[in-house]
Amino acid sequence: MKGHEAVARALLDHGMSLMFGVLGGANIFIVDSYVRTLNGRYVATSNEAGAIAAALAYAACSGTVGLASVTHGPGLTNTITGLIEGVKARIPVVLLAGDTAPAGRGSSQDISQRELVVATGAGFEDVTTADTMLGDLARAVRRAELERRPIVLNVPTQHQWADVEYRKMLIHRPETRGLVAEGEDIERAIGIIAAARKPIIVAGRGAISPGARAALVQLAERTGALLSTTLQARDLFDGERFNLGIFGTLSTAVAADEIVACDCIIAMGAGLNNFTTSKGGLVTGKRVIHCDTDLSAIGRHVAVDAGLVGDVELVANKIIELLDMAELPPSGYRDPRLEEALRTHTPGFSGTATENGLPLHGTIQRVAEAVGHDRATVTDGGRCVVESFKVLRISDPQLWYYNLRFGSIGLGLASAIGASFAARDKPTLLVTGDGGFMNGGLAEFSTAVRNGIDLVILLCNDGGYGMEEIEFRARDMPHDITCFEWPEFAAVAESLGGQGVSVRTEADLEQAIAAISNRTRPLLIDFKLDMRRLPGEVG
Missing domain, CATH: 3.40.50.970 (Thiamin diphosphate (ThDP)-binding fold, Pyr/PP domains)
Known part of the structure; x- marks a missing residue:
């Protein structure tokens, strides 16, 4: 088959059945094959910036790899803001960009697309020949999944009309076993928790699964900790006793008082960025335990006393098990008066009309x-x-x-x-x-x-x-x-x-x-x- 159909078929074989995009001369035939020949679902946005933004949101909300397609030159430059947003948010997306054929060098839409993409922090995969096309595409999908950032697949137009012998090149996804932290760090974490009198658990986007939520609720009860979340995981503990809500610059007055008073922060799947920690001010003078599946995330923004590389649910259960084995008592932080204050507190926002309009x-x-x-x-x-x-x-x-x-x-x-x-x-x-x-x-x-x-x-x-x-x-x-x-x-x-x-x-x-x-x-x-x-x- 022709290269443009091979690319379209491979995208669907990789499970990417929804594409956002804008047509142009360098991607039009790939999109046509994807929609007309193979019945893929295509959402035509009005602007390339909209295509990448829609793909990012779809990927984040569905938990899958997003897909967008644009043409060369200005089509790609219009995605720059979205690419940087995706890099900073760590969202996996494949952006399929057409590119100018060598014979068209010097045309009005010809630019050095690699340098442009690399400057955003996104990854770049170039289809170098028609024979490598399917492998290049598979590598782009794999990189998006593993590196959790946008990867631009650059497809020069001359390869799109080359004859390609199609073969499935599916990514082997090995079984991912949940990691449980072991060794000195978890022993140090147990010691910190045992000494804490006012611990607070902070759950982030990496802790929003039902299993992780249940484990953290149980951990909070076992340790006597209060519950809170980052903005990305907001309302995860809605309805739970001793729920502070958002930890950080958006905290309520009652929550802010407890955050200032706490002596131990147990961050689970949370980045602890400047907004969560108020530029580090909310963690100053407190012991910090940080758990994440990504080793590079631990201590990225603030210094930690114990870093636990592992699955939030499994690590939380492991901490409970070790606390039980050592027969360590809860902190005693969960005062009924605090529970009542959290239950009855309402933010001081007016809900009625003023003489100048609506609040x-x-x-x-x-x-x-x-x-x-x-x-x-x-x-x-x-x-x-x-x-x-x-x-x-x-x-x-x-x-x-x-x-x-x-x-x-x-x-x-x-x-x-x-x-x-x-x-x-x-x-x-x-x-x-x-x-x-x-x-x-x-x-x-x-x-x-x-x-x-x-x-x-x-x-x-x-x-x-x-x-x-x-x-x-x-x-x-x-x-x-x-x-x-x-x-x-x-x-x-x-x-x-x-x-x-x-x-x-x-x-x-x-x-x-x-x-x-x-x-x-x-x-x-x-x-x-x-x-x-x-x-x-x-x-």
């Missing part, structure tokens, strides 16, 4: 509750979006995705599209800002409409770039360059084939809630805010 946090809560708890949840970047982290509730951390690793705005809507395919029959809620929507969301709203995505978008519209406005105000400088006169987004959504509602008052909000219940197409809620108000009380 930010209360409105986000109302919309999220109307969409339903069992959903995929995606957030873009921006001031109001970060505030949403304080109030959004997540039923399944696997279906929770946010775009903040590279600090970019504009990836949210495309990410919501990718997450929706992982969520299958569940709705998807996107919280985005006006700047983020205009930066990239506007282009992909039509993609959501074309694909019939069950999507509700809460667009927090403060009329400009809020983060930058804060910087100007802090220095008593004019901030007019951060302000924009946007179009009426509800009308724009309608013109693109979706549904739209503008919200300024309580009555408007009630109409929006009704629209959520009766939606038949992607629904955009344009929530009008006043930039002059602080994020916690935007009106």
Whole structure:
């Protein structure tokens, strides 16, 4: 068969049955074979930045390797922000990029694609000849899985029309046995736990499986530790006694007091980055035990006293076993008064209308509750979006995705599209800002409409770039360059084939809630805010 069909068939043989992409002269025939000849599912995004963002979110929410395809030159350059986001988030994606044939060197779309990709931190695999094509592709898939980052498969156009003898080159995936830490480190960890009087367990994305969650709940009861999570694993311990919620800069007041007072942090599958530790301040003076399957993750951001390389569930059970053998008592940290404080504490966010409009946090809560708890949840970047982290509730951390690793705005809507395919029959809620929507969301709203995505978008519209406005105000400088006169987004959504509602008052909000219940197409809620108000009380 021809090389373009061989590539398409190999992708499906590797289990990659969903592709996001944008057509161009250097990838058009691969995508055509994938869809028309082999019945692969293809989601045509409006922009290449949207294609890579959707593939990243799909991979993260499905637990599989994502797939996207773009053409050469500007098609690839448009994916740069997404590639860096994927590298920083450690998400496995194969980005199939066409490349210019040697005879076309000097054409307007010809660039050195390898150097461009390597600079992002992503991996690069070049199809060097038609004979090596299938092996090169298999290696790209394998690398994405093992290295947990985007890998660009570079396919020059001349190989796509070469004759290829097709053969399956499936990746052998050896059985992965769960590791259990042994030796001095786990003995040191047991000693630290035995001496701790106020231990806190911090669960991250690497601990969200049902087995790991159950083991950590049992470990907390055995040690007398409090439970908490990183932002990526938020609400994992919802409903559990002595659950602090998010550990770090987004902690509640009650949780923050306990975090400051604790003397031992048991981090399980958590990165302990600057946001979780408040630039290391929340772990200063405390003993730190860090468990992860990835050796390089342990101690990457903060110094640790005991590093445990192993499976979270198995390591937690091993610690319980050793504590029982040594007949070590729990810490005694779990005071009934603390349990009552955690149960009754509510953040100090207003949920009622003010004379200037609707409160930010209360409105986000109302919309999220109307969409339903069992959903995929995606957030873009921006001031109001970060505030949403304080109030959004997540039923399944696997279906929770946010775009903040590279600090970019504009990836949210495309990410919501990718997450929706992982969520299958569940709705998807996107919280985005006006700047983020205009930066990239506007282009992909039509993609959501074309694909019939069950999507509700809460667009927090403060009329400009809020983060930058804060910087100007802090220095008593004019901030007019951060302000924009946007179009009426509800009308724009309608013109693109979706549904739209503008919200300024309580009555408007009630109409929006009704629209959520009766939606038949992607629904955009344009929530009008006043930039002059602080994020916690935007009106």
